Structure formats: structure tokens, C-alpha cells
Amino acid sequence: MAAAAAGKPRPGAVDELARAVNAVSRCVPRATCLTQAIALHALLRRSNHGAQVEIGVATAPQFEAHAWVQCDGRTVLGGASTGRYTPVWTWD
Numbered sequence: 001m002a003a004a005a006a007g008k009p010r011p012g013a014v015d016e017l018a019r020a021v022n023a024v025s026r027c028v029p030r031a032t033c034l035t036q037a038i039a040l041h042a043l044l045r046r047s048n049h050g051a052q053v054e055i056g057v058a059t060a061p062q063f064e065a066h067a068w069v070q071c072d073g074r075t076v077l078g079g080a081s082t083g084r085y086t087p088v089w090t091w092d
């Protein structure tokens with residue numbers, strides 16, 4: 001915690017926070033990819049990590065939307081199937 005307070009991100013914190021959000025979401029009724037992404041984004045930003053929420057859409061075979069989180073150039077939450085979605089919005 002002291003490292004985050006001094007403005008330096010703690011190594012390993014990104015993966016720990018992503019696992020925590022994933023675990024807690026199993027206990028929250030109707031926790032969607034968007035609610036998980038927003039929660040992780042807030043936690044990462046508070047811990048001095050640059051993070052982006054990406055929202056994308058797929059139109060085949062039917063319309064679908066998905067949200068995921070990127071941090072340090074990698075997808076850290078919701079990334080199992082992001083390749084089939086066309087990003088339409090990014091929130092820094």
C-alpha cells in the first residue's frame with residue numbers, strides 16, 4: 001500500500017486485482033462484463049496503474065457487446081474472446 005501511496009504501482013497488483021474482481025463477481029447477482037470492467041478500472045487507477053476499459057461489438061451470428069480491461073498493453077480481464085469483437089469505445 002505504501003508503494004501505491006508514493007505513486008509507484010506495486011508489481012503483481014494488476015493480476016491480483018483482476019483475480020479479486022473475478023472472484024467477487026461470482027457472488028454478485030448479474031455481474032456483467034461491463035460492471036466487472038468498471039470495478040477493475042477503478043481499482044487499477046486508484047493503485048496508480050494506467051488502465052483502459054474497452055467496449056466492443058460483434059454482429060455475427062447475432063449482435064453482442066463485450067467489455068474488457070487492458071493494462072500495460074495486455075488484456076487483464078474479459079479477454080478470452082476479445083478477438084471477435086470490434087472495439088468501438090475506450091475509457092481511460
